[in-house]
Amino acid sequence: MSVSVTTKTAPYARTVRKESGGPGLLIAHGGGGSVESNFGAILDELAATHSVVGVDYPGTGGTPKAQEPLELDELADQLVAAADAEGLERFAVLGYSLGGNVAVRVATRYPERVTALVLTATFARAGNRLKLVGDLWSGLAARGEGELLARLLVSLAFSPAALEGLTPEQLEQVVLETAGSIPSGSGDHVDLIRGADLRAEVARIGVPALVVATTRDPLVPLALQRELADTLPGARYAELPTGHLPFAERPAEWAALVSEFLAR
Known part of the structure; x- marks a missing residue:
């Protein structure tokens, strides 16, 4: 189902799948995407074992366009506000592309609530x-x-x-x-990417983490994805032979990597 949550800015539309009654899983989509476009292909599998909550960033999905420049803190806070509204005290976070930066910010702003991270097709430093x-x-x-x-x-x-x-x-x-x-x-989403450098934040994260690198990705160089894995303490590393759209090219393999890691 989709509902709306209001924090300090315009309401963000959220997607909720809680039929399994499993542990919490927040999903953070990429720039220019939405919860449905980036995770729709694997949402059923994720929801089979987890209570899944995601929000659409301003100007995509069901969320109105922002009137001010976006801030990473606000995206992270909105995602956690959606978790609060759904009664999820603790949760893993799955971030894709720009959503990986959102997931990192959630982990550093709410360290006591995050149980694990899965970061796909993303980076600590934009380059x-x-x-x-x-x-x-x-x-x-x-x-x-x-x-x-x-x-x-x-x-x-x-x-x-x-x-x-x-x-x-x-x-x-x-x-x-x-x-x-x-x-x-x-355009607002991609403005958050240019010049991004979260290496210091990533190095402070202390929860179990998996970095899924998209090895045939023309957008996010593989070297940056490996750098993220090297910077994230104790991170597991896996590779998918896909471009920047694992949900389009390798959805079953992507879902399996995420599910198997979270099951541990």
């Missing part, structure tokens, strides 16, 4: 490549260049093999569908 991509992404979004932005994102989201496996007609269809689904808050 120059992500800064340049973010500049393009934010600029094209601000200018309303939806189709050009879609062409950029499609070229960076899929693994080379998946992208080259498309026929010209299929490729154009994917571009059109992507252009039509870019949320109004996409």
Whole structure:
């Protein structure tokens, strides 16, 4: 079900799956995505063993676009506020892409409540490549260049093999569908990525953690994903042979990695 929760800013729409009655699991989606688009393919499996709660960031899903620049603290606080509203005192956090930064911030702001972290296709330090991509992404979004932005994102989201496996007609269809689904808050989300450096925070985290690296990811370099795993104390490390969209290319394998780790 989807409901709304209000904290100090505009209401954030949240998705709740508690039918299993299992331990809490918060899910944090990526920039330009939503709970449904990033986790919909694995939500049933996660909900089979956990009470799952996620929120849509401003300008995506059911959450209105923000009137002020977004702050990572606010995204983390909104996610925890949703957990509070659902009666979840303690929880694991699964973060994808930008959501990995949100998950890290939840762990450092609420260390006594977080039981485990799973970070997928993400980074502790954005680096120059992500800064340049973010500049393009934010600029094209601000200018309303939806189709050009879609062409950029499609070229960076899929693994080379998946992208080259498309026929010209299929490729154009994917571009059109992507252009039509870019949320109004996409540029706001990516502004949080440019210049991000959470290495000092990551190094202080003391809960069990799994880093799932997307090894054929043109957007987040594998070196940055490995750096995250090396910086996170005691983190387990796993690899998925996929581009930046594990939910599109390898959903079953991704769900299995997450479920098996959380079951421990």
